[in-house]
Amino acid sequence: GAVVSQHPSRVICKSGTSVKIECRSLDFQATTMFWYRQFPKQSLMLMATSNEGSKATYEQGVEKDKFLINHASLTLSTLTVTSAHPEDSSFYICSARDIGGPTGELFFGEGSRLTVL
Amino acid sequence: SQQGEEDPQALSIQEGENATMNCSYKTSINNLQWYRQNSGRGLVHLILIRSNEREKHSGRLRVTLDTSKKSSSLLITASRAADTASYFCATAQAAGNKLTFGGGTRVLVKP
Numbered sequence: 001g002a003v004v005s006q007h008p009s010r011v012i013c014k015s016g017t018s019v020k021i022e023c024r025s026l027d028f029q030a031t032t033m034f035w036y037r038q039f040p041k042q043s044l045m046l047m048a049t050s051n052e053g054s055k056a057t058y059e060q061g062v063e064k065d066k067f068l069i070n071h072a073s074l075t076l077s078t079l080t081v082t083s084a085h086p087e088d089s090s091f092y093i094c095s096a097r098d099i100g101g102p103t104g105e106l107f108f109g110e111g112s113r114l115t116v117l
Numbered sequence: 118s119q120q121g122e123e124d125p126q127a128l129s130i131q132e133g134e135n136a137t138m139n140c141s142y143k144t145s146i147n148n149l150q151w152y153r154q155n156s157g158r159g160l161v162h163l164i165l166i167r168s169n170e171r172e173k174h175s176g177r178l179r180v181t182l183d184t185s186k187k188s189s190s191l192l193i194t195a196s197r198a199a200d201t202a203s204y205f206c207a208t209a210q211a212a213g214n215k216l217t218f219g220g221g222t223r224v225l226v227k228p
Contacts, residue, residue, distance in 0.1 A: 006159075034215050034216070036218075041223075042220075042221075043205060043218045043219060043220045043221050044160075044205070044218045045218075046215055046216075046217065049215055091157075093159055093160065095160075095216070106150075106162075106216060107162070108152075108159045108160040108161075108162070109159055110158060110159035111157075111158065111159045113157070
């Protein structure tokens with residue numbers, strides 16, 4: 001099946017620094033990727049829809065200047081958490097839609113756990 | 118806001134028993150999907166059921182969809198300890214579109 005890779009899987013940073021998380025579709029092309037965050041024992045909340053070659057679409061309440069999304073190619077989207085604070089500590093998961101796929105299935109990465117000290 | 122609500126929030130069963138969990142949603146959908154998540158890991162796609170389908174099977178999994186009640190159920194038969202995980206339903210209003218997740222059901226299968 002289609003594989004989505006996220007990197008890094010875990011990152012610890014100091015408050016005030018910026019962290020970049022990469023999401024790659026390894027064996028398919030994805031014009032659209034989605035970024036979710038998940039707090040412990042909670043569900044996934046959609047943060048933004050990343051569109052190749054254009055600006056991301058952010059969900060209500062998500063600060064676009066804090067969570068910068070870049071989708072520069074058909075296989076890579078990045079999420080940068082700028083000036084991270086402890087409340088940004090979370091599990092961030094990306095998913096991608098295969099443009100060549102026949103179904104509506106989305107493929108998920110393994111997630112990136114961010115801890116801000 | 119979450120589209121789906123899942124019931125129960127947690128479920129503890131013995132190996133070999135069946136596990137049933139339910140999902141309700143609010144708006145019209147194109148499809149509903151079920152995912153499994155092991156602790157601290159990404160999501161694994163289990164099954165997708167389209168709005169014009171009523172039931173679907175995949176191995177030990179059985180999913181039903183009742184669009185009139187805006188609800189779905191996931192049945193895991195003959196559960197195994199390896200089925201211990203959180204299970205999420207997710208709805209899409211259009212094929213391949215963003216998914217809105219339910220709150221999840223944490224399933225513990227005791228050996």
